[in-house]
Amino acid sequence: MAKNANLPNVEELTAANAAAIANLEAVAHTALEAIESLSALNLNFARESLNKSSKQANAALKLKTPQEAAAMNADSVQPVVESVVAYARGVYDIANGAASEISGMLKKQFDDLSKKVQDAAVSGAKAAPFGSDVVLAAIKQTVEANNAAYANLSKAVKQAADIAEANVTKATEAAVKATKRK
Template sequence: MSFAPEQFASANKAAIEAFLTFANTAFASVERLAALNLNTARSTLEDSVATTKALLAVKDVQELAALQSSLARPGVEKAVAYARGVYEIATEAQGQFSKAVEEQVGELNKNIASVLDKAAKSAPAGSDAAVAAVKSAFAAANSAYDSINKAAKQVAEIAEANVAAATDATVKAVGAAPAKTKKAA
């Protein structure tokens, strides 16, 4: 069995397209992350200036305690929002990478199946058992890949749910803390 130059050209074109998909996804994600970091840095600087001005205006310990409790929640909420933003960017990039890999694996599977069918047609008499064994091994490998892929998606979904739950719990805990502080004072 031989491969025609068109097959090599087609394979090279597919590889270049896959590389460009990965590169574009990576650059878009880095660009979004850079914008998030820049906006967060700008917001943090503005908040620091406002906090400094508020601290300079404090006249007694009670005002300082009230100011401190009022500043804690927005800071934690902004940190949680930043973490959510980073997580969202990473999750979307991972999803796009996974989709591209799945497409490549699907195309590879079609090509291998085609090659196996051509090999079976041109195989010498009596090699049916060997061809069937190769096809069976190929089917088993695909089944294993599908199982691993499904398990990985389930793990990602569970992790995403746990991150969301932890984030919500953190925000609620910080929201409850100032109320407890006010009751104690």
């Protein structure tokens, strides 16, 4: 049986599948690392909260006047807010880092696929019968349109991430300032 130069062979298909599995594995590892980081952050936050609550309760037992209780209440708000803000910031940083890493992996995979489609179109053009240049031009135009759409989507996602980052920073600053004024 003659091999068709335009069709991928078994080795190419096997290599493509192996690459897809490797990419999927890399994405899964990144997601698991993010979950591990979030778990560690949660455990540390719970441990610190328990320690602070215990110290606060012991200090409350030593209070003698309502004025001391009011002062203690006022003094305890800011550290709690700062702790919660730091926790939220940690969650955001872990999620944002994992999303950026996974996005980079997916972009590389998309770029590789686009190149393979273009290469296949070029090799197909060499062996194609007369008149098929219209079909090949349509394939090339489709690939270019997909690349442009992906670039626009990536740009929109980056802008949304930048806006979210700015909002997290502003909310953090506002929360800390609000507790300092009291």
